[in-house]
Structure formats: structure tokens, C-alpha cells
Amino acid sequence: MATLQGKERAAYVQGMFDRIAGRYNLMNRLMTFGQDMRWRRFVIARAALQPGERLLDLATGTGDIAFEGLRQVPGIQAVGGDFSIGMMQVGRELPLGDQVLWNGADALNLPYPDGIFDAVVSGYLLRNVIDIPRALAEQKRVLKPGGRIVTLDTSPPPNNLLRPFILFHLKTIIPTLGRLISGNADAYEYLPESTQAFKTPDELKALMQSAGFANVTYKTFMFGTMAVHWGEKPGH
Numbered sequence: 001m002a003t004l005q006g007k008e009r010a011a012y013v014q015g016m017f018d019r020i021a022g023r024y025n026l027m028n029r030l031m032t033f034g035q036d037m038r039w040r041r042f043v044i045a046r047a048a049l050q051p052g053e054r055l056l057d058l059a060t061g062t063g064d065i066a067f068e069g070l071r072q073v074p075g076i077q078a079v080g081g082d083f084s085i086g087m088m089q090v091g092r093e094l095p096l097g098d099q100v101l102w103n104g105a106d107a108l109n110l111p112y113p114d115g116i117f118d119a120v121v122s123g124y125l126l127r128n129v130i131d132i133p134r135a136l137a138e139q140k141r142v143l144k145p146g147g148r149i150v151t152l153d154t155s156p157p158p159n160n161l162l163r164p165f166i167l168f169h170l171k172t173i174i175p176t177l178g179r180l181i182s183g184n185a186d187a188y189e190y191l192p193e194s195t196q197a198f199k200t201p202d203e204l205k206a207l208m209q210s211a212g213f214a215n216v217t218y219k220t221f222m223f224g225t226m227a228v229h230w231g232e233k234p235g236h
Contacts, residue, residue: 032222039152039221039228040068043121046150046230051075053118056142057100058082058107059125063091065152066100069121079117081105107135112142119143123152127198136211145235149213150228155201158224201227 032039043065049055053076057066060080070078080100082088088102105111107122107129120139129135139149157163199207201218204227208216213231220227 032226035222035226036064039226040065040123041072042219042228043123043150043152044068044072046228047119047121047148049073049076049119053077054116055079056081056112056117056120056139058105058110058120058122058139059128060100060102061087061091061123062094063088063097063100063102065121065123067094067096070096070099077101079103079112081107081110081112083107108138110138110142114141115144115147117142117144117147119148119150121150121152124154126151126204127153132199132204132207133211136208136213140212140233143233145233147233148230149208149232150230151204151208152226152228153204154198155220155225155227156198160224162223201229204229 047055047069049069049072051073053073055066055069055076055078057063057069057078057080060066060082061084063080066078066080069076078100080088080091081103083104083106085104088104091097091100092102103111107125108131120143122139126132126135136149143149157167201220201224205216205218208229208231212234214234216229216231218227218229
């Protein structure tokens with residue numbers, strides 16, 4: 001499934017997230033042993049938001065990162081954009097769901113004017129898009145000069161002693177949990193496959209620099225299998 005290309009892959013990913021929306025948050029807690037909440041807090045800390053600023057949480061899903069922004073910095077304007085309407089419908093019913101402006105949004109053609117956001121954050125977006133440079137260019141376009149980009153995504157397991165155990169978790173444990181908890185084993189086969197096929201942290205850093213972002217750096221988590229990258233749009 002991770003080998004699908006172009007519009008076929010985009011359609012599969014969209015349908016997949018609609019199907020697993022109801023159990024998505026629970027599966028995230030289980031797959032990451034609850035660490036995903038800590039990573040979201042780190043993402044919002046790196047976004048360096050101030051009250052009154054405008055945040056775009058792209059690939060918002062059920063809104064977890066947008067909600068974290070509202071909790072950490074009351075008074076921000078939080079916009080959640082995603083092409084999975086099913087995920088956002090779940091998010092609207094959660095606490096703080098009425099404080100997020102939810103939009104159907106294609107990451108490769110964002111429905112926002114140039115330069116209107118102070119920060120653009122995303123969780124598990126870039127692994128799923130069919131054109132990473134285009135997705136980064138669109139995020140840069142909608143950022144104000146000096147605006148911040150922060151991305152949370154998976155990374156291929158590093159070549160070390162833990163790699164066999166990490167691969168077992170990805171290839172066996174996660175699909176089994178997916179089948180038992182969500183009833184969609186295929187979705188939780190795609191997610192580990194896309195992790196292994198994704199960019200290394202250094203490769204993603206280079207892509208962000210090529211897109212024109214400045215001061216790009218990253219931090220890895222969970223034995224190198226998760227990475228948060230951040231940078232800024234030049235100018236003020």
C-alpha cells in the first residue's frame with residue numbers, strides 16, 4: 001500500500017483516515033506508549049506562539065496539536081486543516097473542538113492566502129503526501145515572514161541493535177493492534193510501511209532547507225523513530 005503513487009495513493013490515504021477516525025487517538029496512545037502527547041507538547045513549544053497569533057495545524061486529524069496550542073497559549077487563533085473530513089468530525093466533538101476553525105484542506109494546494117499564519121505545525125503529514133517539496137512550499141507561502149514551521153513525523157528505524165525489535169513492533173505489533181482495536185489491519189500495515197519508506201531526519205532537514213526555510217534543526221524521539229523538525233520563513 002505504501003508503494004501506491006500519485007492520485008491513487010492520495011485517495012487511499014484519505015479513505016484510510018476516514019475509516020480509522022473513531023479509534024485513531026486510542027491507537028496513537030497504544031502505538032507510542034502514550035509518548036505522542038509529549039511530542040505534541042514539544043511541537044507547540046517549538047512553534048513559539050504568542051497570544052493573538054494565528055496557528056495552522058495541517059493534517060490536523062482530530063485536532064490534537066491544535067488543542068495543545070490552545071492549552072499552552074490561550075488566546076491564539078487555531079485553524080485545523082485536513083483532507084479527512086471523518087477525522088475532523090471526530091475532533092469537533094472533543095473538548096476544545098468548538099475553539100478550532102476546521103477546514104477541508106489539501107496540503108499541496110492550501111486554501112489560504114499568502115502570509116497569514118504565524119506558525120504552521122503538522123503531525124504525520126509529510127510521510128503521507130505525494131510531493132514533499134510542494135507541501136513545504138505551500139506551508140512557506142501561507143506563513144508570515146519570520147513565521148515558524150514545525151513538523152512531527154516518523155523516521156526509518158536507525159541501523160543499530162534495537163532495529164530488529166523496532167521492526168517487529170512496526171510489522172507485527174502495530175498491525176495486530178490495528179486489527180483488534182480499529183478493525184482496520186490494512187491501515188496499520190500502511191502506516192509502518194510508510195515509516196520505513198520515509199526520509200531520514202537529515203534528508204527531511206535538507207528538503208526543508210531547499211524549500212527556503214532558515215535555521216532548520218530537529219530532535220529525535222523513541223529510539224530515533226520519531227523526529228520533530230523546525231525552522232522559520234526568512235524575513236520580518
